[in-house]
Amino acid sequence: MHPxxxxxxxxxxxxGCAAVPALADDTTTSPGTAxxxxxxxxxxxxxxxxxxxxxxxxYTPVLDVTAMDKTVDPCVDFYQYACGxxxxxxxxxxxxxxxxVYQKMAADNQRVLWGILDRxxxxxxxxxxxxxxxxxxxxxxxxxxxTQRLGARPLKPTLDLIDGMRTKKDLPAVxxxxxxxxxDDGFLFSFSAxxxxxDSSRVIAFANQGGLGMPExxxxxxxxxxxxxLREKYVAHVxxxxxxxxxxxxxxxxxxxxxxxxxxxLAKGSLTQVxxxxxxxxFHPANERKLQALVPAFDWKSYLAGLGLAGNDRYxxxxxxxxxxxxxxxxxxxxxxxxxxxxxxxxxxxxPFLSKPxxxxxxxxxxxxxxxxxxxxxxxKRCVMLVDTQIGExxxxxxxxxxxxxxxxxxxxxxxxQIQAAMDSEIRNLDWMGPQTKxxxxxxxxxxxxxxxxxxxxxxxxxxxxxxxDLLGNVQRGxxxxxxxxxxxxxxxxxxxxxxxxxxxxxxxxxxxxxxINFPAGILQPPLFDARLDDAPNYGxxxxxxxxxxxxxxxDEGRQFDAKGNLKDWWTKKDAAEFEKRTTCLTDQYGKYIVxxxxxxxxxxxxxxxxxxxxxxxxxxxxxxxxMAEHPAPQSIxxxxxxxxxxxxxxxxxxxxxxxxxLRVLAATDPHSPTKYRVNGLVANFKEFEQAFSxxxxxxxxxxxxxxxW
Ligand SMILES: [Zn+2]
Numbered sequence: 001m002h003p004x005x006x007x008x009x010x011x012x013x014x015x016g017c018a019a020v021p022a023l024a025d026d027t028t029t030s031p032g033t034a035x036x037x038x039x040x041x042x043x044x045x046x047x048x049x050x051x052x053x054x055x056x057x058x059y060t061p062v063l064d065v066t067a068m069d070k071t072v073d074p075c076v077d078f079y080q081y082a083c084g085x086x087x088x089x090x091x092x093x094x095x096x097x098x099x100x101v102y103q104k105m106a107a108d109n110q111r112v113l114w115g116i117l118d119r120x121x122x123x124x125x126x127x128x129x130x131x132x133x134x135x136x137x138x139x140x141x142x143x144x145x146x147t148q149r150l151g152a153r154p155l156k157p158t159l160d161l162i163d164g165m166r167t168k169k170d171l172p173a174v175x176x177x178x179x180x181x182x183x184d185d186g187f188l189f190s191f192s193a194x195x196x197x198x199d200s201s202r203v204i205a206f207a208n209q210g211g212l213g214m215p216e217x218x219x220x221x222x223x224x225x226x227x228x229x230l231r232e233k234y235v236a237h238v239x240x241x242x243x244x245x246x247x248x249x250x251x252x253x254x255x256x257x258x259x260x261x262x263x264x265x266l267a268k269g270s271l272t273q274v275x276x277x278x279x280x281x282x283f284h285p286a287n288e289r290k291l292q293a294l295v296p297a298f299d300w301k302s303y304l305a306g307l308g309l310a311g312n313d314r315y316x317x318x319x320x321x322x323x324x325x326x327x328x329x330x331x332x333x334x335x336x337x338x339x340x341x342x343x344x345x346x347x348x349x350x351x352p353f354l355s356k357p358x359x360x361x362x363x364x365x366x367x368x369x370x371x372x373x374x375x376x377x378x379x380x381k382r383c384v385m386l387v388d389t390q391i392g393e394x395x396x397x398x399x400x401x402x403x404x405x406x407x408x409x410x411x412x413x414x415x416x417x418q419i420q421a422a423m424d425s426e427i428r429n430l431d432w433m434g435p436q437t438k439x440x441x442x443x444x445x446x447x448x449x450x451x452x453x454x455x456x457x458x459x460x461x462x463x464x465x466x467x468x469x470d471l472l473g474n475v476q477r478g479x480x481x482x483x484x485x486x487x488x489x490x491x492x493x494x495x496x497x498x499x500x501x502x503x504x505x506x507x508x509x510x511x512x513x514x515x516x517i518n519f520p521a522g523i524l525q526p527p528l529f530d531a532r533l534d535d536a537p538n539y540g541x542x543x544x545x546x547x548x549x550x551x552x553x554x555x556d557e558g559r560q561f562d563a564k565g566n567l568k569d570w571w572t573k574k575d576a577a578e579f580e581k582r583t584t585c586l587t588d589q590y591g592k593y594i595v596x597x598x599x600x601x602x603x604x605x606x607x608x609x610x611x612x613x614x615x616x617x618x619x620x621x622x623x624x625x626x627x628m629a630e631h632p633a634p635q636s637i638x639x640x641x642x643x644x645x646x647x648x649x650x651x652x653x654x655x656x657x658x659x660x661x662x663l664r665v666l667a668a669t670d671p672h673s674p675t676k677y678r679v680n681g682l683v684a685n686f687k688e689f690e691q692a693f694s695x696x697x698x699x700x701x702x703x704x705x706x707x708x709x710w
Contacts, residue, residue, distance in 0.1 A: 053115035053380075057108055057403055062530035063537035063649055065638050075695035075702055079679040082648050083655035092657050094375030097367070097665075100656025100675060101527065106506040109399070109522050113384045113504060116398045130394035130458075133466045134387050137478075140471045141353075141383035147471055151355045152245060154472035155346060159245070162342045168335050172299045176306025178342065183479035185210030186345040188266075189326060191307065193486045195494060195513040197283045197316065200565030203489040204314045207291070209322035211266040213238070213259070213348055215370070215669050220260075220267035226664070230370070235260050237365035241347045244357055255340045262329060262341050269325025273669060274604045277557055279512075279567055282318040291315055294323050297330040312490055352382070353472045372661030390478035391466075392502030393459040396521075399504045400454045404521035409453050411531045412524055412546075415539070415623065416450050416517075419546045422622035423615075426710055432578040440562070440570040444553060447563035449496065449516040453524065454503040508545055510552035513565040517549040528653055536633050536642045537649025539624035544616045544650045547623070551615025551710070555608040556583055585707035586610050589685075593677045596663040601673050609672045611709060613682050617650060618710045621688060643692035651679045 069084025092099040120127060120135030121142070127135060140146075158178070165174055178187045190210040196202050214220065214234055219227065235256045242252035275281055292300050294317065304310055317323060330338075351362035359376070367373040387395050427433070427441050464481045466474050489495070496514060501507055504522040511518070523529075529542040552558045559579070562568045571579070590610050591603035603610070624646055633642040640648065654675035658666070663674065673681065683689040685706045695702035 052111070053118050054108065054111040055115055057112055057525060060527040062527050062533050062541060062652075063638075063640075063645055064527060064652065067652055067655055068648070073699075074693045075690075075699040077680065078647070078651060078683050078689075078693075078701050079654070079676045082651035082679065086652070086655035087657055090655075090657065092659060095373060095377040095381075097371035097373050097662035098656060098658035100658075101653055102506045103656070105525065105528070106504075106522070109504040109506065110381055110384045112403065113388065113395060113399060114380050116395065117384060117387060120398075129462055130391075130397065133461050133464060134391050134394050134398075136466045136468045137387050137391060137474055138383050139468045140466070140474055141386055142379055143469070143471070144379060146469060147353070148355050152358070154354065154470075155245075155350055158346050158350075158476075159343060162339050162346065165335060165339060168297075168330065168338065169299065171330075171338060172301075172303035173306045174342075176303050178346065180307065180483050181476040181480050182346075182349050183483045184345070184349050186213060186349060187211070187342065189323070193489045194316070195565065196285075196314070197279060197513075197567035198285065200513045200561075201494060203492060203494060204316060205309065205312055205487075205490055206316045206318060207323065209266075209270045209319040211326075212263050212270075213344070214263070215665060216273060217267040217270040218272070218668055220264045231260065233365060233369055237361065237369075238344055240361050241344065241351070241358075244361065245343065245347055255344070258337050258340050259344045262333065262337065265329050266322070266325060269319075269322045271319050271322070273671075274602065277605065277608065277671070279557065279560055282316075283567060284317045284320050286315050286317050287313045288315070291317065294320060295327040295330070297327045307487060308484075309487060309490065350472060350475075353475050370661065371665055372659035386475070388502055388504065390475070390482070391461055391464070393455065393499075394461055396454060396503030397458050400521050404453050404503070404524070408521075408524055408529075408531055412452050412519060412529070412542070413450065415543055416452070416519075416546050418623035418626055419543060419550055419619050420445065420448070422547070422619040422626070423550055426618060426622065430710070432582070433575050434572055437571050437575040441554065444515065444563040444570075445550075447515055448550065448553060449514070451499065451516055451518045453519070453521045455497055455499045457497050508549050510549045510558065512553065512558045512561040515553065515561070515563060515565045517546070517553075519546070519549070534633060534637055534645060535627055535631065536624070536645035537652070539620050539627060540646040540649030540651075541653050543620035543623050544613075545653070546616075547619030548612040548616030550619065551612045552608065554615065555611040557608045579709075582707065582709040583607060583611060586614070586709070589707055590673055590677060590681055593673070593681065595667040595674055596660050599664060599667045601677065602667065603673075605671055606673045609678075610681070613678055614685065614707075615710045617682055617686065620650065621646070621686075641692065643688070647683060647689055647692055651683070654679050 064086070066089065067086035068082055069080055069088075072081040072084055074081040086101070090099055090104065096103065117134060117138040120131050121139040123131075123135065158181070161174055161177060165171060175187055179191060184190075185208065188211045190208040192206050192208065193203050194206045196204045212220070214230070219230060219234075235253075238256035238259050239249075239252045242255045243249065247255060271281065286294070288300060288304075301310070304312070333341075347358070348362070351358040363373075363376050367376070423445055424442065427438055427445065430438070433441070461481070465477055494514070496516070499518060499520070500511070501509060501518065501520045502522075503520050505520045506522045506528075508517070508519045508523050510516070523545070524542070527541075528545070529538060531538075553561075559571065560567055560569065562570050569576075587603040587607055589603075590601045590606060593601045595601055628642065633645075635641065637645060656675045658674070666672075666674070672678065680701065684701050684703055685708065687706070689695070690697070690702040693701075697704055
């Protein structure tokens with residue numbers, strides 16, 4: 001849930017939820033959303049409570065035999081075979097909700113970033129402007145004694161702003177100020193800038209649903225025992241937060257009830273996670289008059305003036321029904337109730353940056369209760385994540401100096417071009433797609449831009465004020481900097497060089513409106529990509545990732561956008577029906593898998609990612625065979641054939657352990673299937689896998705009936 005950055009269509013890993021930051025509040029993102037405000041760090045970044053910073057990234061080979069469990073039959077449970085050893089050797093650290101190859105790499109990256117920040121926070125002279133900002137931001141964040149001494153005092157100006165409202169007419173200006181300094185969508189709704197769905201060359205303002213404290217709408221509406229329990233505990237948590245703000249026990253409880261009641265009403269007006277994946281449902285262009293007519297109880301003119309946006313006249317109201325609900329709430333609620341609701345959200349998003357009682361209380365509900373995490377992340381780690389979120393390109397610039405060579409970039413580009421060539425031949429050879437759709441698909445494929453490593457042009461943070469003695473102020477100014485940067489795009493040409501992930505991020509994404517695929521330096525490292533070793537697992541692993549991102553351009557969501565990034569149907573009716581018939585096979589297959597207890601995969605939510613995994617493996621196989629034809633791989637390494645090494649490489653990115661609580665949150669919010677099924681569900685659809693491991697038809701990984709899309 002983040003308001004500011006544009007919708008990010010499809011990341012590889014658990015964007016937003018994989019390893020949610022401890023400094024942050026642990027709300028999860030909407031499906032397919034990118035990084036966000038400070039209170040909601042999104043990268044898959046976290047790690048063990050390592051005691052020391054690192055000067056260099058540690059090394060793990062791309063195919064790790066110790067990560068395997070060779071006692072298991074690969075034809076029965078390939079995930080266990082490829083990852084059983086890893087799971088045993090890598091228990092979940094106390095401060096993590098889950099722990100996988102990605103999180104472990106991200107944690108190593110964090111320790112490198114820690115080393116950089118440690119040095120820059122104490123260096124007395126010779127720092128560049130960017131180095132000064134990240135160094136001082138880290139210094140302010142790690143000054144625990146000062147944070148402790150200040151208690152709730154840093155909140156006072158913000159709380160005074162809310163308290164100063166005399167009538168509901170004062171709300172729009174105050175709301176604009178709160179959203180501006182938080183970048184958070186927890187204040188009734190979210191407002192941002194994004195490419196126009198009808199014309200991707202222009203940026204317009206988007207108004208989106210929001211206003212919740214718990215991860216998403218179903219947490220307010222489901223009636224099973226665990227959901228009810230989580231709501232009761234939520235009210236208890238909100239009550240304690242009001243007490244920390246100074247309310248008496250009875251008042252605090254009454255206030256918490258108000259919060260739950262308002263948020264439940266907003267949840268009822270919100271779209272589901274599955275509905276949010278359908279861009280056609282999210283496109284409702286409007287001018288200011290229409291916006292005003294939809295929410296008469298809210299003066300948009302003064303709100304927009306507060307954001308510095310007077311004079312624009314094209315908006316997209318993503319969820320009109322939500323804004324009708326908001327209108328009703330604004331009429332229904334007394335001014336005091338609205339103030340109460342706003343006070344809670346201020347405390348909620350600021351808690352990670354206040355004194356220990358706030359940090360602990362926030363941790364207790366959002367990390368321990370919701371996700372089963374047993375220990376708080378150490379302060380250095382929370383502060384690294386904060387700087388990465390807020391001033392990430394200044395920090396990333398330091399990271400890539402030592403950790404991303406031109407050679408690595410060239411090798412990635414070579415593989416990417418092979419994957420693109422594979423998709424070209426795949427499209428041409430598809431038997432179910434007609435020539436008209438094929439021509440458009442090829443146009444889209446050839447219009448796709450590759451971005452590898454880090455941006456060509458680094459973001460300029462010169463206007464962001466960072467002080468060594470003002471943690472919450474830094475956070476608020478950092479969020480305001482980002483919000484202003486986003487809103488300033490409105491009416492200007494789209495900047496195609498921009499990245500939505502920072503360079504150290506262990507993740508990748510496809511952006512349907514930009515029609516580009518993006519691979520940060522953080523993911524192009526061993527054990528995911530090892531340019532020095534055997535090609536087989538490299539093509540299975542990173543080749544699969546590149547193919548995954550590319551396929552997002554053609555998944556159920558991405559295929560709705562054309563080569564230019566416009567929401568425009570380029571499929572013939574017949575070909576669209578053929579595509580949907582094939583995707584139904586996947587939703588049926590994945591919908592049978594159990595995530596935890598009696599919770600099944602919501603396979604309509606995960607369809608785009610399951611499709612991308614499928615296409616990724618198809619393309620990686622083709623690309624690898626092309627590479628093998630020129631550079632044959634050794635016939636046997638560790639007793640494994642090239643084909644076997646390819647498939648093990650394809651599985652080993654996914655090795656992980658998750659807490660059951662975390663699995664439950666992910667089942668509700670994450671558009672990715674659990675890693676076990678991202679491996680087993682995937683290979684079961686490939687005849688090549690059956691052959692590589694000489695499986696007998698009918699074994700679990702070699703079913704007689706397979707799905708086939710690409
Ligand atoms: Zn993906």
